[in-house]
Amino acid sequence: EEVDRVLSVVAPPESWLFRHAAAFEELRERLTVLRGAPVRLLSLGCARGAEAISLAATALAAGRSADDCTILAVDRVQAHLDVARTGVNSPLAQRGPVPTWAASAFEPGAGGTIHLCRRGLDMIRWACADITQHELPEACDAVLCRTVAIYLDDAARVRLARSLARSVRGGGLLCVGPDAPAPEGEGAMPAGGGRQ
Secondary structure, three states: HHHHHHHHHHHOOOOOOOHHHHHHHHHHHHHHHOOOOOEEEEOOOOOOOHHHHHHHHHHHOOOOOOEEEEEEEOOOOOOHHHOOOOOEEEEEHOOOHHHHHHHHHHOOOHHHHHEEOOHHOOOOOEEEEOOOOOOOOOOOOEEEEEOOHHHHHHHHHHHHHHHHHHEEEEEEEEEEEOOOOOOOOOOOOOOOOOOO
């Protein structure tokens, strides 16, 4: 509990919607091409959920539903996940405009918040876990793990890099930020993005 309290103060609890927007554009194209086949998406270090919520809005824009798209969103701090589950995005999580193709996934709320619609929330499974210690699911079509490695020591970064390499399906999309490890191997993407 003490570690969780420290983490909730030290690690920023909030990212923002459609951060590094080009990755979501790429994912929307891929999900559209894969229409009809079930897909699994993974958001690691999801904080208060902006990234997982962006994934859900992207999947909706590609014609997906909870019947053929599952998003697993993992964070170490339960308090972050409790906020994420609501689908509410504060003004701080809205640092840029929501893409026009994703706007229908959101509803306005009080105080400048916007909420992910129920169809989007139904795609997301929230899990509290330490991603450097637990096995990650394999054969994911897209894995996002950004602004995580800066909080890890070298040994934890190596464990995470190995897990990331195993978790993304061959030909899948792996998005890491410039601070994150770029594992070599099939399905890996160089740090900072790019096309695979």
